Amino acid sequence: MRTILVVGGGYAGFYTAWKLEKKLRRDEARIIVVDPRPYMTYQPFLPEVLAGSVEARHAAVSLRRHLRRTRLIAGSVNRIDHAERTVTVQPVDGEPFPLAYDVIVVTAGAVTRKFAIPGVAEQAIGMKHVEEAVAIRDRLLTSFDRASALPPGPQRQRLLTVTFVGGGFSGVEGFGELLSLATSLLKAYPEIKQTELAFHLVEARGRILPEVTDGPGEWVVRSLERRGGHVHLNTQVQSATGGHVVLSTGEEFDSGLIVWTAGNGANPMVRSHTDLPINDRGLLVVRADLRVGTEAEPVPDAWGAGDDAAVPDLALGHGAVTVPNAQHAVRQGKLLAKNIVASLRGRTPKPYVHHSLGTIATLGLGRGIFQYHRIVITGLLAWFMHRGYHVLAVPSWERKVRVAAIWLTAALFGRDIVSLASVQHPRRAFVTGGDPQEHLQLVREDAATR
Template sequence: MPEPRIVIIGGGHVGLTLALRLQRMLRPGEARVTVIDTQPHMTYQPFLPEAAAGSLEPRHVVVPLREALRKCEVLTAQVSAIDHADRQLTATLGDGRVVHCGYDILVAVPGSISRALPIPGLAEQGVGFKTIGEAIFLRNHVLSRLDIAASTTDEKLRRRLLTFVFVGGGYAGIEAMAELESMSRYAIRSYPQVASRDMRWVLVEAMGRIMPEVSPPMSEYTKQRLTERGIEVKLNTTAKSFMDGHVMLSDGDVFDADTVVWTAGVRPHPMLEDSDLPRDSKGRVECTAKLQVRGIHNVFSAGDSAAVPDLTSSDPDALCSPSAQHAVRQAKVLADNILALLRGEKLGNYKHKYAGAVAGLGLFQGAAEVYGVKLKGFPAWLLHRCYHLAKMPTASHKARILGDWLLELPFRRQVVALGELHDPRAEFVKAANTRGLPKSHGRAV
């Protein structure tokens, strides 16, 4: 009898944690595991702000799937459809070939993508903050704005270059903005032409407070810390337009900005739209407390793409929030339940009371609320680092991250823009197309 095949769609936090646990706990010949993702690595998103700010080497916050999952089959492909009636999915490989993959047990954990709104100019001017590529781009982009601003004599252009807008006051937006602002304040030490007061950082949030994951007092504390650093926090405000870098906000404020970062929420991966799995009004896969897709015993889901009942809430309709905290714990229960299904044992429920949250607000600054205990400043920042270091998959990546942090103690931050990373062929193409141009007679500077 052939081995049952477990197919995991998604190599993110849930998918990698699940596969690691399965490859460790499966008996020889009990089942084979296939992981399918469009990227050959998992990105640990809580460390993206530090990667963008230069505190961490970008390669150290991603885990290569093939390196970590040596006992699993890893396919770099895009799943385009799920047909559970035939227990088959359709995927497009890197070379363009379309293949059909059968399964005995399916785990749909493709994660989420940025939830963009139809705001004029957003698609042309904005950038998200969910991938390592976006983090590296933002670091290079922000530092290059300082470079250009330091050399221009055009005051209007200078104001535009030094204006940075972040839309979304959740954890992603707060941490990304705080880390990049901290990095920029450090970087201008090397730019005598630029002062901290020349930069304008604007946080736009549609709700009446930032960081809804924590209590109102901790939210207000975080807002005060950001305001003390000169960051404008605009609550109950929405963006109306970003056309040509001209920012229009609902509070009437109008200005130009060369940097627009969109962190205003996420939505389930659109791949789920081409499946026959039951989904709720928000597009998430409907699950039971056992993480099984509702009405289907051999299909599971978890993480951002799943609507999982919150058994710790008094509200019978409450669902688990889309957070890394739930994702890693759901992955462990998911692995145990898949093993139980294979072995004919009883499946367990996922039940975890939300412990709280920790956030880094730049070097040596943070805010945390864990099981009702509030921490501020350096203790919260230290807890933020320790918690996420412990949750980072694989010992080698933990060691590399710790090494990056220790190197920060005796040495200065490296703050240099490497813009050519985004178009590495530009200089070669320019040289190849140059044919006997006359020597320049421009003025020396």
């Protein structure tokens, strides 16, 4: 049997393997997926994980639960040598080892794009994975607990100041949802006033949400500012050393929580450690049918999709490539499986063409925005549309039911506002032996290193 190796278990990789299992005969090919995480993150739910509207585990789709005919390797591909049909795998434990294949599917996924800004690497949290979303939520809840015991002053203000860097979909949705959570927490924390909350959204361009037109984008800014948010357009973060944020406008403030959502960058492995063709942005050169290469020079037995592939956008034309979002990654993964099967059976693969279904975003509980061409819907209806779309889009009925159940529970009883930040230090209680003074000292030391 031929071996099909899928590099990466994100949207495109998961759907490729999942559909291959259903379409391939058992004796036709074996499938291997290499990914360091045992799950696929359903990223549109991360803002709601921040807000406690979705349970963290429900935003993660188990690879082993759904890919039952696939060999899963917990590790990362460090290098692709397609000339030899071999990759180098770095497992979570142990030494790197070579892995041979016949057909390769590169869906490694993008990485968080960082800049050489002092303090960002030490202070900021990204928002691409479930662990990061949980950490952001727990950090906010813990900050409320600590701030409520302090008198008004710089330390209390720092704890109640949140900064999001990046005004794309992840940043705006995360900002809106966390602001919604913080506002709702005021009922449980009478010691804290609404005016003490300081939420900053920093965007280098002159607008947020580039996927929507100017009018709706301006409406989102006004909506966030009416709720107490501070939106800084045409502004860059120059420093975040020690949590002290310095903006290019000259404004400075201390921030207890900094969330970095300033876009994605090419995966270093794809950009620098493969003999497959890449473009000047470090993305895999891919044809319309998702085969690697150009129309004149296709690369045999190599396929690519998702955030790390420059897939031609035939719906737009003029040399455009598909934007890195879930709509494209899911559909590319499904078509990729069909095209691989067609290629193995001597048929012609089909080109990828997808016309946008519109743009939809959540801005907090009961608030959202939807745009399809000139049709714009805002407010509660758009929020319901967002939830309806994503509960249908999340893979498997098991996840759909779990998510719908947690939404219903939250509607009846409200959000759960318990912080489990201590789970990041599971041995602390054991080490301190229950001594409250020693416990507090460790908590202070941990806070000082953030």
